[in-house]
Amino acid sequence: MSATVPAAEAPMRQRILDLAEEMLLSRGYEGFSYQDIADAIGIRKASIHHHFASKEDLGSAIVERSRIRLAEARGPVVEDAARIRKLLDNYFRFFERLAEEGKKLCLGGRLAADQMVLPEAVRVPHRAFLGDNETWLTELMRAGQKTGVITRAQSAADLALLLRATIQGAVQIARSSGSVDPYRRIVRQLKQQLLA
Amino acid sequence: MSATVPAAEAPMRQRILDLAEEMLLSRGYEGFSYQDIADAIGIRKASIHHHFASKEDLGSAIVERSRIRLAEARGPVVEDAARIRKLLDNYFRFFERLAEEGKKLCLGGRLAADQMVLPEAVRVPHRAFLGDNETWLTELMRAGQKTGVITRAQSAADLALLLRATIQGAVQIARSSGSVDPYRRIVRQLKQQLLA
DNA sequence: GTCTATAGCGGGATAGAC
DNA sequence: GTCTATCCCGCTATAGAC
Numbered sequence: 001m002s003a004t005v006p007a008a009e010a011p012m013r014q015r016i017l018d019l020a021e022e023m024l025l026s027r028g029y030e031g032f033s034y035q036d037i038a039d040a041i042g043i044r045k046a047s048i049h050h051h052f053a054s055k056e057d058l059g060s061a062i063v064e065r066s067r068i069r070l071a072e073a074r075g076p077v078v079e080d081a082a083r084i085r086k087l088l089d090n091y092f093r094f095f096e097r098l099a100e101e102g103k104k105l106c107l108g109g110r111l112a113a114d115q116m117v118l119p120e121a122v123r124v125p126h127r128a129f130l131g132d133n134e135t136w137l138t139e140l141m142r143a144g145q146k147t148g149v150i151t152r153a154q155s156a157a158d159l160a161l162l163l164r165a166t167i168q169g170a171v172q173i174a175r176s177s178g179s180v181d182p183y184r185r186i187v188r189q190l191k192q193q194l195l196a
Numbered sequence: 197m198s199a200t201v202p203a204a205e206a207p208m209r210q211r212i213l214d215l216a217e218e219m220l221l222s223r224g225y226e227g228f229s230y231q232d233i234a235d236a237i238g239i240r241k242a243s244i245h246h247h248f249a250s251k252e253d254l255g256s257a258i259v260e261r262s263r264i265r266l267a268e269a270r271g272p273v274v275e276d277a278a279r280i281r282k283l284l285d286n287y288f289r290f291f292e293r294l295a296e297e298g299k300k301l302c303l304g305g306r307l308a309a310d311q312m313v314l315p316e317a318v319r320v321p322h323r324a325f326l327g328d329n330e331t332w333l334t335e336l337m338r339a340g341q342k343t344g345v346i347t348r349a350q351s352a353a354d355l356a357l358l359l360r361a362t363i364q365g366a367v368q369i370a371r372s373s374g375s376v377d378p379y380r381r382i383v384r385q386l387k388q389q390l391l392a
Numbered sequence: 393g394t395c396t397a398t399a400g401c402g403g404g405a406t407a408g409a410c
Numbered sequence: 411g412t413c414t415a416t417c418c419c420g421c422t423a424t425a426g427a428c
Binding site for chain 2: 113116165
């Protein structure tokens with residue numbers, strides 16, 4: 001459990017990664033440049049090439065980091081009703097925070113939108129990221145059904161798909177409306193259907 | 197009711213608009229250039245500036261055209277069960293066609309993803325487009341409830357929001373998976389909940 | 393209405409000094 | 411590890427001939 005390091009004192013590689021991720025999620029892969037990052041940190045763009053030789057490297061590093069983080073943050077899906085409820089709640093709240101900020105999209109949805117302009121070196125980890133998500137969410141749905149937390153009878157895979165689509169759309173709609181409210185209203189209905 | 201003109205013989209302004217829309221929906225606002233359009237048509241990029249002085253003009257023209265088209269295509273929401281069912285079906289099939297092609301996103305979702313890099317001249321008609329959609333969908337939901345086609349009790353506005361979020365997410369997930377299948381599985385569940 | 397030519401900018405990337 | 415300087419490219423946009 002590493003201590004949180006203030007942004008200004010974090011190692012440069014991490015500061016670049018953090019800033020680039022922020023910009024990627026809000027503006028898209030083509031919407032930020034080495035110049036933008038350099039200006040925000042107060043260094044020259046050539047210095048960024050020292051840490052990430054190419055933009056592809058930077059892009060794929062962002063995705064890989066998120067993939068690892070998610071795997072750690074989610075932990076195992078054990079078949080315990082309280083645990084399942086907790087995991088589901090965390091899931092909804094993660095995206096609610098994005099909707100509250102109103103600037104960023106979720107990584108999966110962001111890169112899905114950008115996919116036609118992504119270099120292959122970024123598309124590959126993105127696909128892996130999506131696969132991880134799908135797998136975990138499907139497990140969660142299945143465990144939810146077994147423990148009675150989720151009452152719907154469809155296949156767990158179908159439920160996972162519905163959940164992800166709805167959340168992804170909700171985050172985007174909230175951002176484009178400039179308010180969290182749509183997110184909350186959509187998720188309230190989604191929960192009702194899933195947990196009713 | 198105007199006859200459909202083959203692309204190669206359509207007026208140049210329209211050919212540019214068609215191609216630019218195609219590219220916008222698949223690659224995003226920053227993902228296509230005057231050069232791309234010029235190459236595809238077989239003219240020089242300077243010629244495009246004759247029809248659309250700036251990229252903003254081209255962008256906003258695309259959105260305005262879609263707005264008008266949609267208003268015409270949808271027609272009035274009359275409170276007749278068969279009519280409502282028909283309209284809902286058309287709605288789902290419109291997006292299913294996008295998912296089948298697997299290249300484009302819907303205009304609302306595409307520009308929502310791009311919004312942080314859109315010039316104000318494109319954002320304005322986009323907001324109007326989203327507003328039109330929201331209004332029409334809400335009317336449709338209300339009429340659906342009155343005629344008994346839709347059995348859910350939530351507010352029509354909430355249902356409209358849920359519908360739009362789910363569809364928008366479904367189109368994106370289908371495209372990033374390279375198959376219509378996810379779209380169909382998501383929409384099947386959505387219909388079940390709405391119409392059950 | 394289309395062309396050639398070019399301006400002016402910003403992008404990613406590299407070489408080499410410090 | 412950061413810097414200056416520079417390269418080459420593609421972008422939007424404009425001027426002016428045809």
